[in-house]
Amino acid sequence: MTAGISLGVLLVVLGSSIAVAAGMAMVGLILNEAYSPMPLSRMMGELAWATTSNFILTAIPFYIMFGEILLRSGVAERMYNALVQWLSWLPGGLMHSNIGSCALFGSVSGSSVATAATIGVVAMGEIDKHKYNERLFLGTLAAGGTLGILIPPSINMIIYGVMTDTSIPKLYLAGFLPGFILTVLFSLTVLIACLWKPRWGGRRIETSWQERWRTLPDLLPPLVLLLIVIGAIFFGFATATESAAVGILGALVIAAWRGRLSLAMLRAVCEGTVHTTAMVAAILVGAFFLNIVIQTIGLTQQLSQLIRAYELTPAQVLGAVIFLYLVLGTFMEELSMMISTIPITTPLVLQAGYDPVWFGVLLVLLIQTAMISPPFGINIFVIQGIRGRGQLVDVEVGSAPFVIALLVMIALICAYPGIVMWAPRAFG
Amino acid sequence: MKRLQEIAEGISHAGAIVGGALLLVAALTICVDIFLRYAFSLTIGGADDLSGYALAISSAWGFSLALLRRSHIRIDTVYVRVKSRAARAALDLLSLGCLGLFGGLVAWHGWGVLSLSWASNSHSQSAIEMPLIYPQGLWFAGLAFFVMVAVLLVARAVRALIAGRPDELFRLIGSKSAVDEAEEEIKSIEHAMEEGKTRGRT
Numbered sequence: 001m002t003a004g005i006s007l008g009v010l011l012v013v014l015g016s017s018i019a020v021a022a023g024m025a026m027v028g029l030i031l032n033e034a035y036s037p038m039p040l041s042r043m044m045g046e047l048a049w050a051t052t053s054n055f056i057l058t059a060i061p062f063y064i065m066f067g068e069i070l071l072r073s074g075v076a077e078r079m080y081n082a083l084v085q086w087l088s089w090l091p092g093g094l095m096h097s098n099i100g101s102c103a104l105f106g107s108v109s110g111s112s113v114a115t116a117a118t119i120g121v122v123a124m125g126e127i128d129k130h131k132y133n134e135r136l137f138l139g140t141l142a143a144g145g146t147l148g149i150l151i152p153p154s155i156n157m158i159i160y161g162v163m164t165d166t167s168i169p170k171l172y173l174a175g176f177l178p179g180f181i182l183t184v185l186f187s188l189t190v191l192i193a194c195l196w197k198p199r200w201g202g203r204r205i206e207t208s209w210q211e212r213w214r215t216l217p218d219l220l221p222p223l224v225l226l227l228i229v230i231g232a233i234f235f236g237f238a239t240a241t242e243s244a245a246v247g248i249l250g251a252l253v254i255a256a257w258r259g260r261l262s263l264a265m266l267r268a269v270c271e272g273t274v275h276t277t278a279m280v281a282a283i284l285v286g287a288f289f290l291n292i293v294i295q296t297i298g299l300t301q302q303l304s305q306l307i308r309a310y311e312l313t314p315a316q317v318l319g320a321v322i323f324l325y326l327v328l329g330t331f332m333e334e335l336s337m338m339i340s341t342i343p344i345t346t347p348l349v350l351q352a353g354y355d356p357v358w359f360g361v362l363l364v365l366l367i368q369t370a371m372i373s374p375p376f377g378i379n380i381f382v383i384q385g386i387r388g389r390g391q392l393v394d395v396e397v398g399s400a401p402f403v404i405a406l407l408v409m410i411a412l413i414c415a416y417p418g419i420v421m422w423a424p425r426a427f428g
Numbered sequence: 429m430k431r432l433q434e435i436a437e438g439i440s441h442a443g444a445i446v447g448g449a450l451l452l453v454a455a456l457t458i459c460v461d462i463f464l465r466y467a468f469s470l471t472i473g474g475a476d477d478l479s480g481y482a483l484a485i486s487s488a489w490g491f492s493l494a495l496l497r498r499s500h501i502r503i504d505t506v507y508v509r510v511k512s513r514a515a516r517a518a519l520d521l522l523s524l525g526c527l528g529l530f531g532g533l534v535a536w537h538g539w540g541v542l543s544l545s546w547a548s549n550s551h552s553q554s555a556i557e558m559p560l561i562y563p564q565g566l567w568f569a570g571l572a573f574f575v576m577v578a579v580l581l582v583a584r585a586v587r588a589l590i591a592g593r594p595d596e597l598f599r600l601i602g603s604k605s606a607v608d609e610a611e612e613e614i615k616s617i618e619h620a621m622e623e624g625k626t627r628g629r630t
Contacts, residue, residue, distance in 0.1 A: 019526065
């Protein structure tokens with residue numbers, strides 16, 4: 001009962017377009033007033049300080065800053081052009097390079113919007129040049145971009161890890177194989193579409209082995225950064241925060257090497273980082289407060305009683321949660337959706353007996369699906385914004401096949417949890 | 429009051445750059461720390477505390493920047509379907525009021541955290557033993573500034589409403605549509621790439 005009311009109040013408050021951070025705090029205050037005699041608002045000061053000075057969460061601004069520097073370092077364009085040489089022989093040509101670039105960029109970036117926007121800006125000019133099916137081309141960019149949060153590093157995984165007390169290195173390890181499989185599934189989607197309708201695949205791009213070897217060094221900077229940022233975590237040399245800090249240094253070195261380091265650039269980097277960080281931090285403070293209220297009023301125990309009372313099987317609970325996210329994902333902003341629901345859905349799924357690392361990866365896949373499902377899908381807006389012509393519906397239709405690929409991936413990890421759990425068990 | 433807002437924007441902007449610089453310095457300190465740890469088995473210690481403080485201070489100062497740029501995330505599914513401009517203005521004021529209240533509560537109790545550190549002379553746990561009142565003071569200042577900016581915006585929005593200039597209210601505190609948000613993100617990315625390119629050539 002309380003769980004239903006809590007979720008209802010949350011949806012009404014957030015739905016009334018109150019800023020999400022404040023909305024969650026208000027829901028916390030309302031639930032506190034209704035169900036607990038203790039005035040928990042007194043904890044807000046301590047909570048805000050403890051949350052924002054948390055060393056693990058420092059990884060968030062570091063990854064944001066890392067991305068901001070990388071964006072200005074010219075790595076993305078060169079990487080894209082090199083991948084064009086290596087991947088465009090496949091039916092579907094550049095569309096495979098789009099997905100490959102997104103996967104590679106996603107493995108150094110922790111954000112899906114940044115990945116879609118960066119690769120989108122680089123790739124957009126190519127649609128007309130090679131006469132691709134515009135919708136499918138746009139779909140590869142919107143969908144490919146979502147790989148940014150599945151392939152580590154991932155800002156969303158850090159937030160999930162901190163909110164649910166789950167190991168972030170384990171989440172990162174767990175994300176790798178699903179990220180790789182999903183990349184292949186996306187490419188297969190393009191391949192099938194272009195074998196079915198060869199016209200969609202555009203004109204062949206002339207490449208040569210000579211060109212391929214010449215552009216190969218352009219793939220090095222992202223690969224080296226990938227090794228530093230991810231390798232350090234996997235082999236236990238550094239924590240997520242430390243490896244993000246090393247990533248910043250690496251990105252600065254690359255920017256300097258390309259002659260793009262300057263005081264003006266650093267100022268823009270600092271400002272952009274703080275602007276984005278503050279938005280995330282505000283929501284986190286609100287969510288942590290709501291989380292404490294929910295724990296204090298005993299919602300978690302009520303949820304497990306609920307499961308027992310209705311004799312729900314684990315699969316039914318999981319099915320309900322997946323359904324909830326697929327529905328919410330169509331109209332809610334993705335980051336807010338994730339942060340505001342974690343305090344309610346995670347205890348429910350864990351009570352049903354699922355592993356927190358596995359659910360973290362499932363949650364990321366559901367968020368990815370939300371990012372490309374209309375009417376509200378942030379990556380759809382980003383790609384349409386870069387395109388700057390035509391109708392939004394083109395991107396929505398183009399993304400549809402990739403939504404199916406994502407649903408297949410979700411079904412895969414539900415049927416074979418080993419895909420997710422293999423790496424954290426073997427290395428963790 | 430417009431002048432006041434320009435001043436507030438200037439301060440937020442400066443606060444964000446300083447906050448970002450703190451984060452950058454913290455990241456580089458961590459790199460030095462890691463290097464010393466593996467090269468000489470030494471630790472300077474305190475790098476993790478410093479980066480935590482950098483995050484707390486920069487996000488407290490970033491709150492006001494995000495408020496002035498209307499970029500605190502709002503879910504506008506219902507908002508965009510509300511046709512009445514009066515109702516929209518009411519929702520905007522409600523959202524701003526809640527943000528101000530939230531910021532006010534955090535700042536109010538944040539003051540408690542600061543004065544407790546002052547009274548008990550708390551120091552950070554690591555080797556640097558920095559008195560906590562320094563980072564907490566800067567953090568609290570950022571929160572207090574956020575509340576002032578929120579009050580200023582409420583005053584300006586209400587005045588615009590009374591004077592019958594709803595467009596001004598929407599410009600000040602209206603919900604940005606997701607499409608606007610996406611466009612801004614893209615502009616900043618395109619700008620960043622262009623900026624890099626031209627500098628790369630020279």
